[in-house]
Amino acid sequence: MSERDFEWAKERIGAIMQGFVADCGNEIVNALFAKTNHGKMLRSKLLLAVSGVSEEALGLCAIIELIQSASLLHDDVIDNAHTRRNSPSLNALFGNKNAIMLGDVLYAKAFFELSAYERAIAKSVSDCVCRLAVGEIEDVFMAQSFNTNKARYLQMCELKTAALIAASAECGALLAGLDSQKYRAYGNNLGIAFQIIDDVLDITQSAEVLGKPAMSDLSEGKSTLPYIYLYERATQEVCQELLTLFAKPLSESSAQWLRAQLDSYHCVRDSIAKAREYALSALDSIQNEGNAQLSKIAQNMIEREF
Numbered sequence: 001m002s003e004r005d006f007e008w009a010k011e012r013i014g015a016i017m018q019g020f021v022a023d024c025g026n027e028i029v030n031a032l033f034a035k036t037n038h039g040k041m042l043r044s045k046l047l048l049a050v051s052g053v054s055e056e057a058l059g060l061c062a063i064i065e066l067i068q069s070a071s072l073l074h075d076d077v078i079d080n081a082h083t084r085r086n087s088p089s090l091n092a093l094f095g096n097k098n099a100i101m102l103g104d105v106l107y108a109k110a111f112f113e114l115s116a117y118e119r120a121i122a123k124s125v126s127d128c129v130c131r132l133a134v135g136e137i138e139d140v141f142m143a144q145s146f147n148t149n150k151a152r153y154l155q156m157c158e159l160k161t162a163a164l165i166a167a168s169a170e171c172g173a174l175l176a177g178l179d180s181q182k183y184r185a186y187g188n189n190l191g192i193a194f195q196i197i198d199d200v201l202d203i204t205q206s207a208e209v210l211g212k213p214a215m216s217d218l219s220e221g222k223s224t225l226p227y228i229y230l231y232e233r234a235t236q237e238v239c240q241e242l243l244t245l246f247a248k249p250l251s252e253s254s255a256q257w258l259r260a261q262l263d264s265y266h267c268v269r270d271s272i273a274k275a276r277e278y279a280l281s282a283l284d285s286i287q288n289e290g291n292a293q294l295s296k297i298a299q300n301m302i303e304r305e306f
């Protein structure tokens with residue numbers, strides 16, 4: 001699928017999503033939904049790259065994007081985030097109650113539409129939503145104190161982020177009659193790589209590029225992989241200062257100090273290397289499938305510049 005074809009597909013998926021929401025027959029819901037922004041639709045891109053374009057596949061993409069939007073509505077309430085994709089978040093515009101309830105409508109409608117699909121697809125998507133909610137609970141609990149456990153962080157990434165990406169690739173394969181386990185493994189590894197890179201970008205990119213405040217993870221209580229490396233490698237004094245800065249608003253001078261420490265202990269470089277390992281495992285899972293587009297998506301993640 002060319003970039004142009006995907007732009008067309010994105011428009012179509014957006015229209016199906018809007019139609020699903022309109023089916024609920026409530027003007028307030030329609031108005032709130034109109035204020036949300038669909039983003040890059042990575043999960044749909046993967047699904048369509050595996051299954052090819054059909055009405056059935058586009059409908060499933062719309063279901064998955066509704067689930068993704070709903071989880072971000074809830075996540076912004078949980079993280080008390082006021083910006084999403086360069087715009088005010090829905091909770092910032094209309095308050096937490098409306099953001100949570102719109103999320104519930106989107107989830108519920110997505111599940112209703114999902115019930116029309118074959119059992120294996122319905123199982124894959126519904127199981128992954130359970131996993132992503134468990135992942136979010138893990139994320140919230142881990143934010144109570146500075147997490148130093150890499151395995152726990154990686155498992156949380158697998159649940160919170162990779163689950164829906166894995167299900168998208170798996171469902172594409174189920175629609176196309178391909179070996180779904182291979183595609184699921186691809187999506188799972190790609191999803192972990194994606195979350196690690198997301199956590200790196202929080203440190204290396206500006207608010208403008210991110211579409212939300214920069215370096216917000218540490219102040220939100222998230223000790224992501226670069227910070228875990230820093231804690232493992234730095235002097236006692238640096239670690240002490242890192243713990244002092246944890247889960248508090250970060251001043252510009254502290255942010256600069258942190259970036260310098262992360263740099264001098266190669267924490268960003270090695271986090272990117274870890275993401276590359278997962279992206280390579282993703283490539284490995286589908287190496288004999290002859291899907292150039294999926295290879296390119298994983299390759300781009302490896303070769304991206306930071």
Ligand code: FPP
Nearest residue numbers: 071072074075079129130132133136160161
């Ligand atoms: C973003 O993480 C959040 C997710 C990837 C998943 C959120 C999932 C839920 C809120 C659970 C869903 C609820 C139900 C009812 C199933 P982030 O905060 O690290 O990323 P961000 O910087 O983009 O906000």
Ligand code: MG
Nearest residue numbers: 075076079081
């Ligand atoms: Mg968040």
